Amino acid sequence: MFKRIKKRYLVLVVFLILILAFILSIYVRPPHVEDQSTLELQVVKVSENEFHFNNSWLKKKEDGLYEMYITGSDFERGVAIGKLSEDLIAFQEEAFIKGIEKLVPSPSYLNVLKYIVAWKNRLLQNHISEELQREIYGISFFASDKYDYVGPKFQRKLYYHAAHDIGHTVQNMGLIGCSAFSVNGPASADGKMLVGRNFDFYVGDDFAKNKILFFMNPEKGIPFTSYSWPGFIGVVSGMNKEGISVSLNAGPPVLPSNSKVPVSILAREILQYAHNLEEAIQIAESKDIFVSESFLVASAKDNKSIIIEKSPESMSIIPIDNGRLVCTNHFQSAELKNLETNIEFKAASSTMHRFDRLNKLLDKFEPLDLNEAVSILRDWENNEQLQCGIGNEISINQMLAHHSILFQPQENKMWISAGMNPMDRFIHYDLDDIFDEQKPDSDTLNVTSSAWLKSKEKNDYLSFKKLYQNLENKIAGASVLNSKDFEELISLNPNHYKSYLLAGQYFETKEDCENVIYFLSQAKDKRIPWKSDKDKIQELLENCNK
Numbered sequence: 001m002f003k004r005i006k007k008r009y010l011v012l013v014v015f016l017i018l019i020l021a022f023i024l025s026i027y028v029r030p031p032h033v034e035d036q037s038t039l040e041l042q043v044v045k046v047s048e049n050e051f052h053f054n055n056s057w058l059k060k061k062e063d064g065l066y067e068m069y070i071t072g073s074d075f076e077r078g079v080a081i082g083k084l085s086e087d088l089i090a091f092q093e094e095a096f097i098k099g100i101e102k103l104v105p106s107p108s109y110l111n112v113l114k115y116i117v118a119w120k121n122r123l124l125q126n127h128i129s130e131e132l133q134r135e136i137y138g139i140s141f142f143a144s145d146k147y148d149y150v151g152p153k154f155q156r157k158l159y160y161h162a163a164h165d166i167g168h169t170v171q172n173m174g175l176i177g178c179s180a181f182s183v184n185g186p187a188s189a190d191g192k193m194l195v196g197r198n199f200d201f202y203v204g205d206d207f208a209k210n211k212i213l214f215f216m217n218p219e220k221g222i223p224f225t226s227y228s229w230p231g232f233i234g235v236v237s238g239m240n241k242e243g244i245s246v247s248l249n250a251g252p253p254v255l256p257s258n259s260k261v262p263v264s265i266l267a268r269e270i271l272q273y274a275h276n277l278e279e280a281i282q283i284a285e286s287k288d289i290f291v292s293e294s295f296l297v298a299s300a301k302d303n304k305s306i307i308i309e310k311s312p313e314s315m316s317i318i319p320i321d322n323g324r325l326v327c328t329n330h331f332q333s334a335e336l337k338n339l340e341t342n343i344e345f346k347a348a349s350s351t352m353h354r355f356d357r358l359n360k361l362l363d364k365f366e367p368l369d370l371n372e373a374v375s376i377l378r379d380w381e382n383n384e385q386l387q388c389g390i391g392n393e394i395s396i397n398q399m400l401a402h403h404s405i406l407f408q409p410q411e412n413k414m415w416i417s418a419g420m421n422p423m424d425r426f427i428h429y430d431l432d433d434i435f436d437e438q439k440p441d442s443d444t445l446n447v448t449s450s451a452w453l454k455s456k457e458k459n460d461y462l463s464f465k466k467l468y469q470n471l472e473n474k475i476a477g478a479s480v481l482n483s484k485d486f487e488e489l490i491s492l493n494p495n496h497y498k499s500y501l502l503a504g505q506y507f508e509t510k511e512d513c514e515n516v517i518y519f520l521s522q523a524k525d526k527r528i529p530w531k532s533d534k535d536k537i538q539e540l541l542e543n544c545n546k
Contacts, residue, residue, distance in 0.1 A: 028124075028125050028152070028154065028155040028158060029125075030133075030137050030140070030154040031130055031133045031134050031137055033075045033134055033137060033138075035075075036075070038054065038072075038075065038076045038079045038080075038138075039079055039141060041053065041054055041079075041083075043083050043084060048060075049061075051084055053080050053083045053084050054072060054076065054080055055071050055072060056068070056069055056070045056071055056072065056077075056080035056081075056084065057069050057084070058084040058085060061418075061427075062418070063418040063419050063424065064209050064210050064211060064419075065211050065213065065416075065418050065427070066085070066088065066210065066211065066212045066213070066230075067212075067213050067215070068081070068084060068085065068212050068213070068214050068215065069215040069217070069434075069438060070214060070215070070216050070217065071216075071217040071218070071219075072219060073219045074130075074131045074132070074134040074135045074138070074218075074219070075134045075135065075137065075138045076138070077135050077138065077216070077218065078134065078135040078136060078137060078138020078139045078140075078233075079138040079139075079141065080138075081135075081138070081139050081231070081233070082138060082139040082140070082141055082142030082143075082231075083142065085212070085230045085231065086142040088210050088212070088230035088231075089139070089142060089143065089144075089230045089231035090143075090144040090146070091206075091209075091210060091230070092207065092210065092229055092230045092231055092232075093143070093144055093146075093147055093160075093231070094144075094146070094147075094206075095203070095204060095206035095207040095209070096160070096163070096203055096207055097147060097150070098204065098206065099203035099204040099206075099207055100203070102204065123258060123259045124158060124159065124162060124259040124262075125158060126259075127259060127260050127261045127262075127265075127287075127288070128158070128161075128261070128262070128265055129269070131220070132233065132265060132268070133158070135233050136154065136157050136158055136161070136233060137154055139157055139231055139233070140153040140154040140157045141153070143156070143157060143231075157231065160231070160232070161232065161233070161234050161262050161264060161265060162259070162262040165262050165263055165264075165289075165290060165291045177200040177250075177328075177329060177349075177350060177351075177354070177393050177398060178197060178198060178199055178200050178201070178247075178248070178249045178250060178328070178329065179197065179198050179200070179249075179327070179328050179354045179358060179396045180195070180196065180197035180198070180247050180249055180296045180326075180327040180328075181195070181196055181197075181324070181325060181326050181327070181358055181362060181373075181376070182194070182195045182196075182296060182298055182305040182320065182324070182325040183323055183324050183325075183362065183366075183367075183368050184303065184304060184305070184320065184323050185322075185323035186322070186323045186366075186367065187322065187323030187324045187362065187366050187367055187368060188323065188367055188368055189367045189368060189369035189372075190369075192303075192408065192410045192411070193298050193300070193303065193304070193305060193407075193408065193409050193410055194368060194369075194370065194373055194406065194407070194408060195245050195247070195296065195298045195305060195406065195407040195408075195409065196373045196374075196376060196377055196404070196405070196406045196407075197237060197247040197249075197296070197377075197404065197405055198377055198396060198397060198398075198401040198404050198422060199236055199237055199247070199248075199401055199402050199403050199404070199405070200398050200400060200401050200402070201236070201402050202400045202402065205420065207229070207402075208229075208400075208402045208403075208420055210229065210230055211227065211228070211229060211402070211403060212227075212228060212229060212230050213225060213226075213227050213416060213429070214226045214227075214228070214233075214238075215434050215435065215438075216272075217435060218272060220272075221272035221273050222240045222241055222242050222244075222271070222272055222273065222274075222275070223240065223241045223431075223435045224238055224239065224240035224241065224271040224272060225238055225239055225240075225414070225429070225431060225434070226238035226268070226271070227403050227405055227416050228402075228403075229402070232264075233268065234262060234263075234264025234265050234267065234268050235248075235264055235267040235268040235270075235271055236248045236264055236267065237403065237405045238267070238268075238271050239271070239407050239409060239412075239414055239431065240271045240272070240274070240431075241412065241431050241432070241435055242274075242275045242276075242300070242301065243298075243299060243300020243301060243409040243410060243412060244270065244271060244274050244275070244276070244280060244297065244298070244299050244300070244409065245297070245298045245407040245409050245414075246267045246270050246271055246280075246295060246296070246297050247295075247296045247405070248263055248264065248267055248293060248294075248295060249293070249294040249295075249296065249327045249328065249329055250291070250292070250293060250294075250329050251291070251292025251293050251294055251309065251310075251311065251329065251330070251331060251342075252292050252329070252330060252331065252339065252341040252342045252344075252345040253291075253292070253341070253345065254291060254292055254311075254312070254341055258290065259290060260287075260288040260289050260290035260312065261287040261288060261289050261290075262289075263289055263291065263293045263295075266283070266284065266287050266289060266295075267295060269283050269287070270283050270284065270295070270297065275301065276299050276301045276302055277297060277299045277302045277304070277306055280297050280299070280308070281306075281308065281317065284308050284310060284315060285315060288312070289310055289311075289312060290312055291312070292309075292310070292311045292312070292331070292341070293309075293310050294307050294308070294309050294310075294327050294329075294331070295307065295308040295310065296325065296327045298407060298409045299409065300409040300410040300412070303410070304319070304320050305320050305325055306318060306319055306320065306325075307325060307327050307332070307333075309331050309332070309333050309335075309336050311331075311336060311339070314335060314336065316331075316333035316334075316335040316336050317333070318332055318333050324362055324366075326355055326358045326359055326362070328351040328352075328354045328355040328358070329345070329349065329351040329354075330342055330345055330346045330349075330351045330352065330355070347531060348530065348531040348532065349529060349530060349531070350393045350394045350529030350530070353394045353527075353529065354394070354395070354396055357379070357395075357396055358376065358396060361375075361376045361379060361396075362376070370406065370408075370415070370447070371447065373406055374406070374415075374422070374426060374447050376396065377396065377397060377404045377406075377417075377422040378397050378422045378423055378450055378452075379395065379396045379397055380392075380395045380396070380397040380398075380399065387495045387527070388495060388496070388526070388527040389493050389494070389495035389496025389497070389526070389527075390457065390460075390461045390464070390493055390495075390496065391461060391464075391465070391493070391496060392495075392496055392497070392527060392529065393529040393530070394527050394528075394529040397421065397422050397423075399421045399423075399461065400420075400421065401417070401421050401422060403416060403417050404416070404417040404421070404422035404426070405417065406426065411430075412430060412431040412432050413428065413429070413430050413431070413445075414428075414429050414431070415427065415428050415429075415445075415446075415447060416429070419449075419453075422450075423449065423450040423452045423453050423458075424449050424450075424453065425446055425447060425448055425449040426446060426447035427446050428442055428445035428446050428447075430442070460492045460493065461492070461493060463492050464489065464492035464493040464496075464499075467488065467489050467492065468489060468498070468499070468502070471485060471486070471489060471502065472502070475502075475506055481506060483503070483515055483518075483519075486499060486500075486502065486503035486506075486519065489502070489503075490503075495526060495527075496526070497523045497526035497527065497528045497533070500519045500520060500522050500523035500526065501519075501520070501523050501533060501536070501537060503515065503519040504516050504519045504520035504523065504537065504540055505536075505540070507519070508540050508543070508544075513544035516540055516541070516544045517541060517544050517545075520537050520540055520541050521541070523537050524537060524538075524541075
């Protein structure tokens with residue numbers, strides 16, 4: 001009897017030790033910072049829309065845009081970001097968590113997923129430089145207590161910098177679908193480089209509500225600007241004072257194994273330390289990443305741009321051809337284009353549709369000027385015989401871009417979208433003015449908003465988004481709907497396939513084949529970006545026809 005109890009006790013002790021070992025293995029220890037005196041400094045309110053801290057500042061513009069100038073050592077920069085934008089960071093984290101909860105509505109599965117992500121990312125710290133860890137650590141002091149259940153503040157702030165990478169694995173949820181291009185020489189109106197991109201990373205409207213244009217003047221390296229969201233120090237779109245611009249485009253989705261360098265951190269290191277394309281390539285070669293990514297990099301000193309295609313196993317360079325580069329979400333190089341994952345993704349997604357559309361528009365406008373480049377980023381109508389509807393992922397402008405941006409690296413100039421999509425105005429910035437004089441934008445060089453913003457189409461589209469969400473919620477809540485509910489939705493955006501698909505899926509659960517066939521037979525005639533949706537429509541129709 002005693003031996004049996006002793007044996008059970010021993011098993012319990014071993015089990016508890018294993019649990020403790022697991023917890024310790026996923027715990028991320030903050031970096032050591034001996035001098036934390038910056039934490040004691042106070043923010044100075046200059047006006048209702050301007051705040052200063054140490055030698056850094058934050059200015060609130062209209063349309064949810066914030067300008068932030070950050071300087072100092074790594075930890076000081078992080079503290080400045082945290083102090084100046086504490087409320088914005090809290091709002092951003094809440095929007096991010098709510099977006100994830102919408103994608104994964106099961107609380108129990110989310111709880112399990114939290115530990116899976118923590119286990120997968122347990123070595124992430126080893127792949128982020130001490131400098132950037134200290135910057136993130138400085139920010140983490142101002143993280144909200146509300147989400148401590150997700151993880152310790154520094155740990156979760158570190159993990160958030162891999163969110164773009166994690167989004168690669170769920171691209172068929174529409175999180176990522178970016179489009180970009182670069183022209184120079186004969187393809188450019190003035191012969192100089194012009195780079196444009198839509199960053200279609202979507203985690204809900206609230207996540208894109210507040211945008212921050214960082215002007216980062218680090219103690220070491222090159223001053224640079226980056227356009228993203230509060231509390232994020234990685235780079236998804238940016239340019240440095242040496243005329244290097246970088247934009248990220250997700251590659252074919254693969255399931256990550258072990259943590260490596262997040263792609264936004266790699267892009268940050270390129271901007272902070274690369275003076276030319278050779279140095280950008282060297283930095284990219286020196287880092288291992290755990291997803292597939294295309295980096296569109298332009299260089300003023302080289303007077304050309306390249307695409308760095310990088311997978312967890314290899315890397316390839318695509319040079320500019322006849323003054324033009326086009327980048328969506330598939331690999332193009334001879335070394336990587338025949339990967340099975342790349343071939344499958346091209347066939348299953350919208351990447352080739354957007355790639356071909358970009359080339360058609362560049363053919364139409366060549367040689368390209370700034371206003372024509374803006375019109376490309378705003379393109380949604382798609383002049384094919386069958387239109388795709390507003391907000392379709394098959395379009396260059398999917399009406400959900402976190403931001404759009406244009407670079408002129410040789411002039412150190414850039415234009416950023418101010419609102420929720422490229423239809424809003426583009427605001428001009430000059431990096432030389434910013435870092436030499438901390439001078440704001442010049443209104444005379446801004447690009448005006450599209451007339452679409454005052455159109456009936458825009459109002460219908462906003463109503464469409466709201467009603468679509470409402471119907472999804474009603475379906476999830478087991479409400480009883482009828483065909484008129486879906487007819488109203490369709491009338492607001494008649495060429496978008498998703499309304500018909502939503503109706504067909506609902507009536508399939510009600511075993512109402514008449515309505516399934518009615519709605520899905522119309523969906524088949526629409527432009528559908530995802531093969532999985534085409535297959536689903538076909539499957540539901542076949543089941544009913546049986």
